Amino acid sequence: MASSAASHPPIDFVRPYTTVDVVIFSVVDGALKVLLVQRPASGSEPFPGLWALPGGFVDVAQDSDLQACANRKLREKTNVASPYLEQLGSWGGRSRDPRGWSATHVYFALIAALPLTLAKGANAADVAWFEVDALGDEPELAFDHSEILRAAVERLRGKVEYTSLPAFLLPEPFTLPQLQQVYETVLGRPVDKSGFRTRMLAAQFLREAGHVEGPSNRPAMGYRLADRSAPVIFPRTFSPRG
Amino acid sequence: MASSAASHPPIDFVRPYTTVDVVIFSVVDGALKVLLVQRPASGSEPFPGLWALPGGFVDVAQDSDLQACANRKLREKTNVASPYLEQLGSWGGRSRDPRGWSATHVYFALIAALPLTLAKGANAADVAWFEVDALGDEPELAFDHSEILRAAVERLRGKVEYTSLPAFLLPEPFTLPQLQQVYETVLGRPVDKSGFRTRMLAAQFLREAGHVEGPSNRPAMGYRLADRSAPVIFPRTFSPRG
DNA sequence: GAAATAGTGTCTGTAAGACATTATATT
DNA sequence: AATATAATGTCTTACAGACACTATTTC
Numbered sequence: 001m002a003s004s005a006a007s008h009p010p011i012d013f014v015r016p017y018t019t020v021d022v023v024i025f026s027v028v029d030g031a032l033k034v035l036l037v038q039r040p041a042s043g044s045e046p047f048p049g050l051w052a053l054p055g056g057f058v059d060v061a062q063d064s065d066l067q068a069c070a071n072r073k074l075r076e077k078t079n080v081a082s083p084y085l086e087q088l089g090s091w092g093g094r095s096r097d098p099r100g101w102s103a104t105h106v107y108f109a110l111i112a113a114l115p116l117t118l119a120k121g122a123n124a125a126d127v128a129w130f131e132v133d134a135l136g137d138e139p140e141l142a143f144d145h146s147e148i149l150r151a152a153v154e155r156l157r158g159k160v161e162y163t164s165l166p167a168f169l170l171p172e173p174f175t176l177p178q179l180q181q182v183y184e185t186v187l188g189r190p191v192d193k194s195g196f197r198t199r200m201l202a203a204q205f206l207r208e209a210g211h212v213e214g215p216s217n218r219p220a221m222g223y224r225l226a227d228r229s230a231p232v233i234f235p236r237t238f239s240p241r242g
Numbered sequence: 243m244a245s246s247a248a249s250h251p252p253i254d255f256v257r258p259y260t261t262v263d264v265v266i267f268s269v270v271d272g273a274l275k276v277l278l279v280q281r282p283a284s285g286s287e288p289f290p291g292l293w294a295l296p297g298g299f300v301d302v303a304q305d306s307d308l309q310a311c312a313n314r315k316l317r318e319k320t321n322v323a324s325p326y327l328e329q330l331g332s333w334g335g336r337s338r339d340p341r342g343w344s345a346t347h348v349y350f351a352l353i354a355a356l357p358l359t360l361a362k363g364a365n366a367a368d369v370a371w372f373e374v375d376a377l378g379d380e381p382e383l384a385f386d387h388s389e390i391l392r393a394a395v396e397r398l399r400g401k402v403e404y405t406s407l408p409a410f411l412l413p414e415p416f417t418l419p420q421l422q423q424v425y426e427t428v429l430g431r432p433v434d435k436s437g438f439r440t441r442m443l444a445a446q447f448l449r450e451a452g453h454v455e456g457p458s459n460r461p462a463m464g465y466r467l468a469d470r471s472a473p474v475i476f477p478r479t480f481s482p483r484g
Numbered sequence: 485g486a487a488a489t490a491g492t493g494t495c496t497g498t499a500a501g502a503c504a505t506t507a508t509a510t511t
Numbered sequence: 512a513a514t515a516t517a518a519t520g521t522c523t524t525a526c527a528g529a530c531a532c533t534a535t536t537t538c
Contacts, residue, residue, distance in 0.1 A: 014302045015257040018345055060256045060343040065335030090332040090347045093307030101302040103260055103347065105332045177490070195528060217489045218536040236478060437501060459516045460509040
């Protein structure tokens, strides 16, 4: 039955829906937040009124590939041009969308906190930042987006332990104390200042950019990323003594 | 133009092809190899005669989700029931398949070396193991499979530095010297014996399973995995002194 | 000069890497 | 006994973590 005939089905085989969703993180008001959009309360679409990850169908006319599609979704919601964008994975199956077999390609983005002046023409009313730790474990989002969000947070927290990812959550130039702040916010625990600085500077990914005056007191050195295309991987993890 | 109307297109929007491919690794004859299938030499299908990753279209009738589909592809080619299987990522775009916009969900699998007694009914003639390091950098495989394979090898080698993944490449029970062999094969460099043993045993993922007689000389302790569902993550990396 | 934040110095324990040695089997 | 491989021991050194201290600004 499931022989080579099934593995090479005709070209007009039933095709699942193909979508792209984006998990957009930022640190706003000292907390890790994710951008969600509210689904229309009425109409024929599934999960009316529920919050969901920004995303939607791939448009074969305008999207040349998946990453371009993700970038488009992100731009439509945030007006951010060049964020950190990495693929998280894909989720697909028969039951995640009541309309039929569907598969979504999920990206996760890190952007610097921006005022809620979101996309111009877009209906910004149905877009909001949600604190990650305030969302419970129960599925509250549309589709399987709660599960996807959990995976994204896990990936982010995991990678923060040994990469320079948090630098993408800050507007440039930023100071080392600010960067440490962000690490602590994302990780949810304090980090030793001396070790932190040694590590960051040893990793060679920061370029000095002149002093920056803070709210008061001694000004700190400002830094920019030497390479905005990819994070740096540290040789060891941040974990404190067991 | 690209407003909310475009992000919620009608349900009969043009749907890309949805496929699943599997990168199947094993250590055969002391080398890291990948399983490839040869595309039919004649007919209307693209890339005739070229080698490709095993995979194909999602069958919405029999595949309940992506992972199930990947498992099916793997079973069809190798008869292996419960391998290590993890998602690698997805590749999609307008030009990777000449038949049209397509997206593939890629998994990578680790299986113990098995004789080339592959799937029974399957046409085993067009299936073969290829040494990973013998494949050049030029795209030689069908579709974008050369690029996908590169990503898979990179992921595997990367994770081997700090996880117990190579244990899934051996039939149980295996000995620590055998496991070290596999690490060295995948990493392509020698590893210190003493440190290796300390690390493996400290990670608590092995269960003793009685002595195993090798080809000659002193027999070694055999081990089985305490948990075959997931690898163990080591606190540090294998990297030698810089 | 008091206060607050930025930045540096010093000590110590842990554990990885390197290499030497002992243990246990086969022929 | 000789040999081959398994398993353990010892030494050294890098470096993260902890914490104390100094430096530089504002008010």
